[in-house]
Ligand code: HEC
């Protein structure tokens with residue numbers, strides 16, 4: 001009898017342990033992780049909903065208000081025939097490089113895209129860390145740090161793949177609602193960026 005109750009107690013203890021494990025390990029299943037409501041381990045059965053991208057050719061589209069101060073502007077025109085961007089072919093540059101933009105009424109690529117915010121570090125002979133390049137921004141704290149160097153009018157390679165940050169627009173319905181409203185520093189920020197003038201706000205820098 002005594003033996004029996006010991007066994008019963010062990011069963012209860014194991015049971016409680018098992019329930020504990022189930023809630024910690026099993027509370028988020030692979031089926032409930034994705035907004036697509038499908039198992040994230042196997043997406044082969046998913047057919048994406050058909051959406052329509054804007055047909056307006058470059059020059060015929062209406063610019064879209066910026067999502068917030070210095071947000072990357074959304075692409076308002078069609079990108080059919082302009083993507084994919086490849087190593088040797090980037091048609092976006094044909095209209096958006098600053099020297100041509102005005103003639104086709106496109107917004108010129110901003111100054112920030114001609115700066116290297118990850119300046120190359122080199123160790124000098126004396127063991128000190130110095131940075132290569134023409135410094136365009138550094139902190140005013142007596143350190144040898146560098147914020148940005150100039151790329152001398154050559155597009156910074158990290159900006160080459162435009163559609164990594166600038167995206168074409170479709171009529172897809174958002175899966176999650178969003179009530180965010182931007183609070184622009186000034187009205188111009190609704191359709192123009194001024195990142196190179198403001199990125200160091202609040203940080204003591206000399207240029
Ligand atoms: C044939 C010229 C042309 C080409 C090529 C082109 N664009 Fe444009 N782009 C424009 C024009 C003109 C506008 C202004 C809106 C309009 O008139 O359609 C514009 C607007 C934009 C805007 C919005 C700018 C703003 O101020 O809101 C972005 C972002 C953009 N284009 C990105 C791209 C990207 C990325 C590519 C390459 C995939 C590209 N464009 C290719 C001419 C072009």
Ligand code: HEC
Nearest residue numbers: 070071072092096107108110112159161162165192193195
């Ligand atoms: C790493 C992300 C990133 C990439 C890649 C990128 N941009 Fe941008 N772009 C931004 C952001 C962020 C802004 C707004 C802040 C600023 O001006 O730097 C911007 C601003 C712009 C603007 C608006 C300028 C203005 O005066 O309002 C244009 C036009 C533009 N980019 C074109 C391009 C084109 C064309 C490419 C490809 C050659 C490109 N960008 C690549 C992030 C990116």
